[in-house]
Amino acid sequence: xxxxxxxxxxxxxxxxxxxxxxxxxxxxxxxxxxxxxxxxxxxxxxxxxxxxxxxxxxxxxxxxxxxxxxxxxxxxxxxxxxxxxxxxxxxxxxxxxxxxxxxxxxxxxxxxxxxxxxxxxxxxxxxxxxxxxxxxxxxxxxxxxxxxxxxxxxxxxxxxxxxxxxxxxxxxxxxxxxxxxxxxxxxxxxxxxxxxxxxxxxxxxxxxxxxxxxxxxxxxxxxxxxxxxxxxxxxxxxxxxxxxxxxxxxxxxxxxxxxxxxxxxxxxxxxxxxxxxxxxxxxxxxxxxxxxxxxxxxxxxxxx
Ligand code: SF4
Ligand code: ZN
Numbered sequence: 001x002x003x004x005x006x007x008x009x010x011x012x013x014x015x016x017x018x019x020x021x022x023x024x025x026x027x028x029x030x031x032x033x034x035x036x037x038x039x040x041x042x043x044x045x046x047x048x049x050x051x052x053x054x055x056x057x058x059x060x061x062x063x064x065x066x067x068x069x070x071x072x073x074x075x076x077x078x079x080x081x082x083x084x085x086x087x088x089x090x091x092x093x094x095x096x097x098x099x100x101x102x103x104x105x106x107x108x109x110x111x112x113x114x115x116x117x118x119x120x121x122x123x124x125x126x127x128x129x130x131x132x133x134x135x136x137x138x139x140x141x142x143x144x145x146x147x148x149x150x151x152x153x154x155x156x157x158x159x160x161x162x163x164x165x166x167x168x169x170x171x172x173x174x175x176x177x178x179x180x181x182x183x184x185x186x187x188x189x190x191x192x193x194x195x196x197x198x199x200x201x202x203x204x205x206x207x208x209x210x211x212x213x214x215x216x217x218x219x220x221x222x223x224x225x226x227x228x229x230x231x232x233x234x235x236x237x238x239x240x241x242x243x244x245x246x247x248x249x250x251x252x253x254x255x256x257x258x259x260x261x262x263x264x265x266x267x268x269x270x271x272x273x274x275x276x277x278x279x280x281x282x283x284x285x286x287x288x289x290x291x292x293x294x295x296x297x298x299x300x301x302x303x304x
Contacts, residue, residue: 007031014216018254025220032217036068036205043191045203046076050158054082055148056104056111058096058226060218061163063103065206067221069161070107072205081155085147086115087140088123089230096226103223114151116143120298128232130304136232139297146285146294152200164204166260167211171241173263178237183288185267210256 003012005024012022016031023031040046054069056062066082073080084100086093097113104111117123122130124140131139152160164172172188175181186192190207193200206214218225249256279285280292287293 016213018249018257028213029217029220032064032209032213033068033071035208037072039190039208040072040203040205043203043207045191045201045205046072046078046159049077049079051079051081051156052159052161053152053155053157054080054109055160055162056082056084056100057163058084058099058103059163060223060225061165061206061211061214062100063223063225064214064217064221065161065163066103066107066109067223069205070109081110081112081157083112083114083151083155085144085151086113087144088116088125089232090125092228092230095228099224099226112151112155114147116147119143119147119150120294122298122301124232127301130301132304134300135234135236137234140232142293142297149200149285157200159201159203161203161205163206165206165209165211165214166256167242167245169204169207170245170256170259170263171238173259173267174241174245175237182270185270189264189267189271208257208260 003015003022004010005012005027006021007027007030008024010024010027013025014023014028015021016023021031046052052069052073054062054066056066069080072078082100082104084097086097101111101113115123116127120143124136127139128136148160148162151157169188169190173185176184176188187202190204192202209217245256245259277286277288278290280287280295281290282295283292285292285294291299
């Protein structure tokens with residue numbers, strides 16, 4: 001590259017095109033960590049002394065979040081616990097669970113594993129055989145969100161942190177718009193309280209970090225993370241949207257960040273008027289209709 005780090009003058013290994021800065025490895029890592037801290041304070045994600053649940057899949061983003069939140073928590077006197085959801089996908093999930101367990105134990109963070117089988121009576125492998133035409137990821141996504149809520153309640157948590165990055169957020173925003181799924185927009189915000197019926201806050205501390213920067217961060221930290229993809233992964237339109245947004249960013253550096261800000265403004269606006277929920281007749285969780293999406297999905301499986 002031949003350029004020098006804009007901060008310390010050492011040899012640069014990365015150029016942040018949207019800001020025009022160059023970084024050596026050390027300064028790059030520090031800049032990512034500082035940016036997460038700024039996001040946390042900008043969106044007022046943490047309050048002093050709360051109990052935070054980190055959802056750790058074993059993928060690179062979740063391990064970056066674990067590492068950064070571990071140092072942030074000290075300044076907020078927060079108590080950290082971590083959990084991994086085991087969807088029950090053979091030859092895929094075991095590796096992620098082990099990696100998450102090791103990473104937490106290295107940092108002295110208590111780590112829990114909760115399985116779909118125990119929570120919902122089905123593994124994803126079993127669901128895959130029963131589900132018919134329905135997409136695996138949409139059923140899995142519904143169950144994972146519910147698993148997170150159940151775990152948070154069981155562990156008496158105030159805040160649930162997930163490792164969504166800036167790219168995840170803008171992709172989901174566009175997908176929701178294209179599907180006319182407007183009422184889900186606020187779920188995508190960096191900080192969000194699901195409904196009045198549910199007390200935990202959900203936060204996304206990596207919300208302002210580009211996916212490619214998290215890959216480099218994890219590479220520089222020599223992080224061991226899960227690389228095998230889920231056998232049921234069917235990204236559909238998401239991978240096309242990812243390509244379009246990355247192509248735009250290449251020609252117009254910073255456009256993803258500007259789009260992120262638009263997504264936040266629109267989604268914030270969509271919180272009002274608040275579409276309040278009722279409780280599911282079957283499981284009592286908050287829902288937009290009489291029966292929640294989890295009960296509907298499980299009933300459909302039972303009927304097969
Ligand atoms: Fe679940 Fe789809 Fe992710 Fe696999 S890729 S774990 S099925 S959401
Ligand atoms: Zn229900």
